[in-house]
Amino acid sequence: MTNPRADRVRDVAKLATRAARNRRRQFLAEGPQAVREALRLDADRRAEGGAPIVVELYASESCLSRHPEIAHLAEATGRLRLADDDVLAAMADTVNPQGIVSVCTMLDVPLSAVLAEQPRLLAVMCRVQDPGNAGTILRAADSAGASAVVLTAGSVDIYNPKAVRSTAGSIFHVPVVIGVDPAAFAAEARGAGLKILAADGAGPLDLDGLQDASAARRAGGEGTAGDYRLEDPTAWLFGNEAQGLSQAEKDLADHRVAVPLYGRAESLNVGTAATVCLYASARSQRR
Amino acid sequence: MTNPRADRVRDVAKLATRAARNRRRQFLAEGPQAVREALRLDADRRAEGGAPIVVELYASESCLSRHPEIAHLAEATGRLRLADDDVLAAMADTVNPQGIVSVCTMLDVPLSAVLAEQPRLLAVMCRVQDPGNAGTILRAADSAGASAVVLTAGSVDIYNPKAVRSTAGSIFHVPVVIGVDPAAFAAEARGAGLKILAADGAGPLDLDGLQDASAARRAGGEGTAGDYRLEDPTAWLFGNEAQGLSQAEKDLADHRVAVPLYGRAESLNVGTAATVCLYASARSQRR
Structure with missing residues (x-):
């Protein structure tokens, strides 16, 4: 041509x-x-x-x-x-x-098909707007071995060329579910045995505490972080860049978990938060 | 006006x-x-x-x-x-x-001023080109409590408006050193007691192994990952988006460390890799 x-x-x-x-x-x-x-x-x-x-x-x-x-x-x-x-x-x-x-x-699959495979780790983007962020989170989810990636209704189109580029090929590796209603997702995911965690800087649980408890269990101890264990099948909810998760989205979660901020940053970029959360889950589930 | x-x-x-x-x-x-x-x-x-x-x-x-x-x-x-x-x-x-x-x-400071403060954790960008990536890494370094951020000569200008926006204010929190020669950096940083790690997908050390050894030491065991301990004062080198670290840059490091890829992604986005490495160091240094 x-x-x-x-x-x-x-x-x-x-x-x-x-x-x-x-x-x-x-x-x-x-x-x-x-x-x-x-x-x-x-x-x-x-x-x-x-x-x-x-x-x-x-x-x-x-x-x-x-x-x-x-x-x-x-x-x-x-x-x-x-x-x-x-x-x-x-x-x-x-x-x-x-x-x-x-x-x-297009590659997207129904939520029911993902849940039928007994997923261990899901990344859920709740109204993420930037195509580069969405693609980067999908790539990070692939790197962390997530079972699938879910985008709620009102999220950026994952087929946007910039989003596809940012996945660096991972869009062809990981099943993707799009246009999902958050409440319907939570009900179906919970029915499939998943715990739902909201990544929330103001959350009462701390990711380091969950990781410490997980490490203590591996070392033969009890682990003491309530009823949730980082080894459990888990769906992480990540929020919009500007507003984070809405109250309604947070209310769908079993627990709200904060990524520790050791320095003076007020908050994490959503891609950074997703990376830390997904890698923490992957590490606990696989050690 | x-x-x-x-x-x-x-x-x-x-x-x-x-x-x-x-x-x-x-x-x-x-x-x-x-x-x-x-x-x-x-x-x-x-x-x-x-x-x-x-x-x-x-x-x-x-x-x-x-x-x-x-x-x-x-x-x-x-x-x-x-x-x-x-x-x-x-x-x-x-x-x-x-x-x-x-x-x-402009806020940048000389390398000598950073090293005089006995830093525990440095993020070094080696020829990172994208302003959004550079700003995001600076913000992640702030979140992980890094002592300073270093950009080598040939990196994007951290004062580029898009880079500044991507830092979400962190450029005003963390000391920044710019225009550094990598070999001079390695010599001076080593002289100040820092170990130098190259984030390298093909590296012989595995970040999970270093974290396991660190957790085992916390639990009172020996930890067995050679002479390097994730608790040690550390400068992480992160490479260019397309090419990663050059051979010359890798040769400056004490160790080359791979972030585990649990899924099918071939490599990590540099911002994702930097986040996982800096948080692993921060967690080990602070527990």
Whole structure:
């Protein structure tokens, strides 16, 4: 493909808007890392006889020669079309898509499907607004081995190109549930045996206390932090950047837990708080 | 002030550029949270007979009436000038400065001044490029109670308005050292009794192992992770977003330490890695 003004190029570029994404149930993955992870998931799905993930795929010859593993996966899809750099730039949301762009089918799954798998650790974003924060939290959840990521209604669109970029491929690793009502989530998650924790700087429980109790239990002691144990299957609620969790969201939790602030910062960035909470849970659940 | 095209307004707005900031040794703080922390530091410095931090201060009447504590601090400086919203918008880097903008003198200190205070925990950014990442890491370092934050030569300008915003006021809490040569830093820091750790996904030491050893020592055991103890005074090196730490930077460290990846993510965002490392150190040093 050589014409950056072709209809097909414009159709791909339109996926930068939420309206087009929702109408077509498709989104953009750009750059070698994201597209490679999309292609790996696509190969797994096709091996299981499932529907494809990568429905369109455009790359430059130079990108494919720099990334032979991607070239191999790309050819196996039968959907690869070679494209000039200016075509790729016209398709992509970034100035420099690094030679490869794919159109993917949306990946989100129903909450019931996640809960049926007896998840041990969920990250729930409650009205997180910044696409970079949402993508970073999804990536941190993947790093911490979370079972799934949930976004409540009113959160940023996780298929926003900036959010997808910030996941660095993790959107193709971790099941995602979107548009969830917080109260319905809490009821269903609790029914599936999960404890619900609100990350709340003003919370009466302290994450360090929970970690100490967990470490004491590992060392054969009793551990003394009430009825909740950090080893328990847990869903963490993380709030909006400006306002944190609303009172209604906090009221849904079994416990409100503060991440300790050792210095003079008044509060944590939501991505920082989520990272500390998810890693604390992962460590306790896995030691 | 009512004229958004006045020379003084233009002079403030020019601080969005690095050249103007470096020439005048000044930077912008925008919004109530950042300006309040600037004013608190300014009051502390003036009480000690030091030079002012807030050299110019512009706010709308409605902002001051919404934030009486800021109004009180602002009036005490003798530098407050009332300004219309369109004047404030023309001064600020953000579309919406929320009614208050200040011009501050640069805060960075020499490395020798930081090391003279016998620091226990330093965060060192090695060529971190994104202003949002740099600001977020500074804020996380403040949250974890780090003694100071160091940026090596070739890092993003921490006085970039987006970086300052991302610190959420923490730039006025934590001493910052900029433009440092990594080798000189390592030699001086080691001379001051600090161990130097490289956050490196391929590192032979594992942060969980260090934390287990630290917990075992607290419980009265030996702890078995070689000669390094997470309780020791420590400087963490964090690398560039795309390339991580260079070989030369890694070679400066006493140990290379990996943050565990429990899921399928290939690597951590630098802000996520820094958060996990700094909180692990803070927790071990303070329990």
